[in-house]
Amino acid sequence: MKNPYLNRVAIRDTNQFYGRRKEIARIFSRIGASRPQSVSIVGERRIGKSSLLNYIYAPEIRAQQLDASSNYIFVFMDLQQKRYSSIESFFADLLSKLSEATNEPITATQTDFDAARRFFADLQRRRQKLIVLFDEFDAITTNKVFSLDFFSFLRSAANNYDVAYITSSARELQVLCHTDQIADSPFFNIFTNLYLRPFSLEEATVLLKEPSSIAGITLEPYIKDIFSLAGYFPFFLQMACSTYFDHILENGNFIDLKRIEESFLDEAGVHFRYIWEHIGEAEREVINSFIAGQPRPKAKEHVFEELRRAGYFIEEGNLARIFSRLFASAIARVSSPAPVTLFSNSFLETPHSGKYPRDYFESDEIIPPTDPAITHADMRKVRSVASKTPIRDSLEKIKQQGKISHFEILRVLGKGGMGEVLLARDQNLKRPVAVKLLKSRYASDELIRRRFLREAQTASMLNHPNIATIYEIGEIDDIPYIVMEYVHGKTLIERLHKEPFSFSDIASIGAQSALALAEAHDAGIIHRDVKSSNILVNERGQVKMLDFGLAKPGIFSNLKESDPNSSYPKLFNPTSSITEPGILMGTVTYMSPEQAAGKQQVDNRSDIFSLGIVLYEITTGILPFDGSTYFQIIEGITNLEPKPIASLRSDTPEALVSIIMKALQKEPINRYQTAQVMADQLNHYIK
Numbered sequence: 001m002k003n004p005y006l007n008r009v010a011i012r013d014t015n016q017f018y019g020r021r022k023e024i025a026r027i028f029s030r031i032g033a034s035r036p037q038s039v040s041i042v043g044e045r046r047i048g049k050s051s052l053l054n055y056i057y058a059p060e061i062r063a064q065q066l067d068a069s070s071n072y073i074f075v076f077m078d079l080q081q082k083r084y085s086s087i088e089s090f091f092a093d094l095l096s097k098l099s100e101a102t103n104e105p106i107t108a109t110q111t112d113f114d115a116a117r118r119f120f121a122d123l124q125r126r127r128q129k130l131i132v133l134f135d136e137f138d139a140i141t142t143n144k145v146f147s148l149d150f151f152s153f154l155r156s157a158a159n160n161y162d163v164a165y166i167t168s169s170a171r172e173l174q175v176l177c178h179t180d181q182i183a184d185s186p187f188f189n190i191f192t193n194l195y196l197r198p199f200s201l202e203e204a205t206v207l208l209k210e211p212s213s214i215a216g217i218t219l220e221p222y223i224k225d226i227f228s229l230a231g232y233f234p235f236f237l238q239m240a241c242s243t244y245f246d247h248i249l250e251n252g253n254f255i256d257l258k259r260i261e262e263s264f265l266d267e268a269g270v271h272f273r274y275i276w277e278h279i280g281e282a283e284r285e286v287i288n289s290f291i292a293g294q295p296r297p298k299a300k301e302h303v304f305e306e307l308r309r310a311g312y313f314i315e316e317g318n319l320a321r322i323f324s325r326l327f328a329s330a331i332a333r334v335s336s337p338a339p340v341t342l343f344s345n346s347f348l349e350t351p352h353s354g355k356y357p358r359d360y361f362e363s364d365e366i367i368p369p370t371d372p373a374i375t376h377a378d379m380r381k382v383r384s385v386a387s388k389t390p391i392r393d394s395l396e397k398i399k400q401q402g403k404i405s406h407f408e409i410l411r412v413l414g415k416g417g418m419g420e421v422l423l424a425r426d427q428n429l430k431r432p433v434a435v436k437l438l439k440s441r442y443a444s445d446e447l448i449r450r451r452f453l454r455e456a457q458t459a460s461m462l463n464h465p466n467i468a469t470i471y472e473i474g475e476i477d478d479i480p481y482i483v484m485e486y487v488h489g490k491t492l493i494e495r496l497h498k499e500p501f502s503f504s505d506i507a508s509i510g511a512q513s514a515l516a517l518a519e520a521h522d523a524g525i526i527h528r529d530v531k532s533s534n535i536l537v538n539e540r541g542q543v544k545m546l547d548f549g550l551a552k553p554g555i556f557s558n559l560k561e562s563d564p565n566s567s568y569p570k571l572f573n574p575t576s577s578i579t580e581p582g583i584l585m586g587t588v589t590y591m592s593p594e595q596a597a598g599k600q601q602v603d604n605r606s607d608i609f610s611l612g613i614v615l616y617e618i619t620t621g622i623l624p625f626d627g628s629t630y631f632q633i634i635e636g637i638t639n640l641e642p643k644p645i646a647s648l649r650s651d652t653p654e655a656l657v658s659i660i661m662k663a664l665q666k667e668p669i670n671r672y673q674t675a676q677v678m679a680d681q682l683n684h685y686i687k
Contacts, residue, residue, distance in 0.1 A: 003249075003441060004211035005242035010050035017055045018210065019203035019234065020048070023194060027056060027166065028065040030192060031072070036129050036164035040137075040173055040188075043196030044310070046235040046271070049168035050078075052196070053133050056166065073101050073123060075132045079139035083597045083634060087150055090140075091116050094132070102128075113153050120161040129162040137167035138176040142631045144639060148179075151187040158190050167191070176631075198232040198311030198323075207237055217248050225257075229264055231323030233311055239267050246441050250394075265326055272330035275312075283307060290320075291328045394440040394477040395420065404476050407435055407483060423486065426471075432486040433471060443479050452480055459484075461523055466516035466543045468536075489538035492618055496532065501618045503656055507682045509535070510615045510659070512543035514679035517611065521604040521675055528602070530610035531590040532617055589623050590614065593638045593666050605668040608675055612663025619656070620648040624664065638666070655685050 004016075011017050023041075030037040043049050055061055057076045062069045075097045084090040091112055098119055099106045106115075123130050140146050157163045169176060172193065177183035199207065208226055212219040219226065222244055229243075230236035243264045247255070276284070282303045289296060290313070296304050307313050313320045322328065399422070402409050407424040410432075414421045419438045426433050442448045453473060460470040472483040492509065495501070501509070513535055520527055529547060536544040588596070592609035595602050616624045624642030627633045636642075642664065645657045659681050665671045672678040 002215065003242055003245050004215045005238045005245060006441070006445070010054055012054045012058075014055055014058045014061055016211070017051060018207045019199050020052055020055075020196075021203075023052065023196065024056065024061075024065070026194060031131055031164060031166075032066050036131060036162060037192065038158060038165045038190045039167075040191040040193050041166065041168045041196055042172055042193055043168070043170070045170060046233075047196045047198070048234050049196055050080075050135050053135050053166065053168055057133055071128055073098070073128050073130050075101055075130070076135070077132065078135045080136040083139065083638060084143065084145060085597070086145060087147075088112060090146075095119060098130075113149075116153075117157070120157055120163055124161045130164070132163070132165050134165060134167045136169065136631075137173060138169040138171070138631055141169075141173055141177045141182065142635055144178050144635070146182075148182055148185060151182055151185045155185070155187040155190060165191075178635075197309065199234055199237070201232065204232040204234075204237055207234060208241055212241065212245060215245070217245055219244055219248075222255075228321075228325045229261070230268075231311055231314055233323065236268055236271075236324065240264055242441075243267075250440070261326060265330060268324070268326070269330040272324070272327050276331040287312070287322070290322060394443070394479050395437060398437070398476055398479060404435055404437075404481060404483075405472075405474060407433060409435070424483075426483075434484050434486045436482040436484065437479050438481075440479065449480060452482070458525055461525065462519055464516055464519040466512045466545055467519065468544045468546050485544070487536050487538060487544045489536045489542075489544070492532035492535045492537065492614065495537065496618055496621065500621065503619075503653055504686060505541070506615060506619055507656060507659075507685045508541060509537060509543055509618065510611065511679045511682035511686065513545060513611055513614070514608075514675040514682060516543065516545040517604070517607050517675035518679060521607070526602065526604055527607050527610075528595070529590070530607050530614065532614050535614065588633050589626060591634075591637055592668075594668065596634045596637045603668070604675065605671050605673065608663050608671050608678060609665075609668075611675075611678070612660055612671075615660045616642060616645065616664065619652060619660065620645055622648065653685075659685065 007016070027039050027041075030039050041049050041052065053076070057074055059069075062072065062074065066072060075094070077093065077097065082093065084093070095106050095115060098104075102123070104122070106119075120130065134140070154165070158165065167173065173191070174183040174188050198204075204227065205223065208223055209218070209220050219241055226237070226240045226244060230240040243260055247260055247263070279287075282300060283306075286296060286300050286303045286307060289300075304313065308315065308320070312323050314323055398404060399409060399412075404422075404424065406427045408427055410423045410425060412420055413423050413434060419436065419442065422435045422437070424433050424435045425431070438448065438452055457473075459467065460473075463469075468487060469485040470482060471485070474481055474483070513530075517527060517530070527545070530545075534545065534547045536546060538544070590610045590613050592602070592606040595606050613624055620643075622643075625633055625636035625640065627636060645652050645660065659678070663671055663678060672681070
């Protein structure tokens with residue numbers, strides 16, 4: 001039976017869209033005016049902005065909401081997946097979409113203001129109204145490529161033609177402009193702001209009841225508990241409903257609240273901590289006072305009211321409660337800034353302290369244990385706990401059985417939203433191993449399953465002392481698993497939180513990491529997610545590179561065969577059956593400029609740039625390109641230079657600075673052309 005709540009990306013099927021009726025009516029009343037008017041949809045991340053835009057864009061919805069809907073031309077531009085390098089590239093994309101929507105060829109060779117103006121004038125002559133939907137419009141307002149002239153043109157088009165814009169952004173557009181001059185532009189005066197809040201009680205009830213009833217497992221009996229877990233936020237509601245649905249599917253009417261809470265927090269906890277890290281001090285003070293049972297500070301009453309409107313407090317009669325009963329425990333797990341993991345698809349959710357942020361795009365990673373000892377006491381403890389724990393799903397059943405093939409399970413090394421990593425003993429070879437398994441709910445998802453197994457298949461192609469070895473892949477009770485080398489050590493980010501790295505250690509780590517990449521590149525494999533949490537160092541100083549879950553095999557030919565005048569090696573397989581062109585894959589703070597731009601032609605030099613970021617980070621203690629938002633980070637990677645290393649650590653040798661900065665060149669042609677050359681330079685520095 002398919003879980004109806006698993007899809008938490010932008011909803012494109014109008015039958016799966018729930019709520020927002022008032023907002024939809026308001027938007028279409030603006031669009032349907034005698035002269036269409038512009039609307040700016042403002043809301044926090046994962047509040048449903050993209051889903052709302054997709055719903056408005058659907059032809060059947062337009063036909064229902066607009067009189068003479070055939071007189072309207074709708075164009076949808078997903079700016080989150082686009083980082084335009086020029087105004088011309090923006091207009092080329094816009095004109096292409098206009099041509100597709102109208103079946104009119106683009107006759108002009110220019111892709112600029114004048115070409116767009118001519119298209120708008122043609123639509124006006126045909127008495128057609130143009131509605132342009134810009135998802136994540138702050139990708140434009142924060143991009144320095146787009147000058148005041150660009151925004152003046154958009155306003156002029158709205159004034160002179162039947163053109164209106166529907167934008168979405170996390171905050172008001174003026175706040176997200178890259179200059180005050182643009183923020184003060186009259187362009188923004190054409191918008192009515194529509195603030196997207198959490199669902200009403202009625203909307204939340206419909207989302208909870210209808211999908212589950214259609215799927216055959218009604219969640220109505222658990223409505224109060226689901227609301228106490230998730231509040232009325234649609235994203236958290238989907239998580240809570242999904243958790244209950246899977247639990248009932250596996251266990252019938254036996255409800256284990258502790259297990260449900262654990263499973264829910266596996267997914268929601270990282271988002272709770274992100275919320276905590278990105279609200280202001282006044283908001284934290286009010287929430288802390290509430291959690292502690294103290295009276296609200298009178299001077300902060302307005303702060304409480306804003307938090308209530310934003311959905312973080314829910315009033316029930318004369319009482320108020322925090323939106324989720326688990327929110328306090330989630331934020332209490334960290335005593336210092338929490339990881340910034342916004343679009344979390346990380347395999348493991350692990351504690352992360354200090355000022356070094358994790359970022360939006362996390363991929364599968366193994367966090368090593370701190371205790372290498374494997375004793376019979378460990379085994380007895382696991383068996384004792386397992387014997388008292390009800391079987392919840394296939395993964396729990398496997399752990400209670402205590403064995404996977406000839407691997408005896410000892411303990412859990414880490415777990416998160418998508419699965420777990422277990423410490424086990426290979427009974428044949430008498431050695432410790434790490435076993436990585438998917439959760440039951442994801443094992444039936446073909447895309448996730450293929451990516452999971454691709455990690456093993458890709459890494460197993462490589463045999464190098466600086467790459468974690470894959471021993472075996474298999475399946476038990478329909479759950480795929482990977483058996484890999486057990487590495488006792490710490491990730492770079494864990495070591496960095498405890499003490500600075502010496503310069504010789506930095507060079508050694510860099511050289512070994514570069515050699516691991518050189519091995520992968522020689523096999524035609526790009527890692528695409530090189531970061532400090534994917535690089536382990538054991539007690540002997542040996543580096544092990546992990547997580548080839550995003551790696552792309554067969555991407556480029558040998559550099560010696562490439563066109564020396566090309567900025568990229570010759571490609572022979574630019575796409576993959578598992579990833580889509582233009583989709584950002586990897587961890588955003590460690591991306592190369594070409595990776596951040598969503599280019600298909602990402603080659604080995606992208607990994608070299610990411611390794612440069614890692615070396616900069618372990619040298620200075622901070623990331624070279626950072627920001628409080630996704631778009632600020634992308635802007636830094638693509639257009640800004642990092643702070644000089646000497647200004648952060650004045651005794652850094654010039655030779656080491658030179659190596660790191662060469663790896664961080666924006667243009668691939670200006671970096672090291674192979675990881676082997678970079679490794680040679682770092683080894684030369686050590687000598």
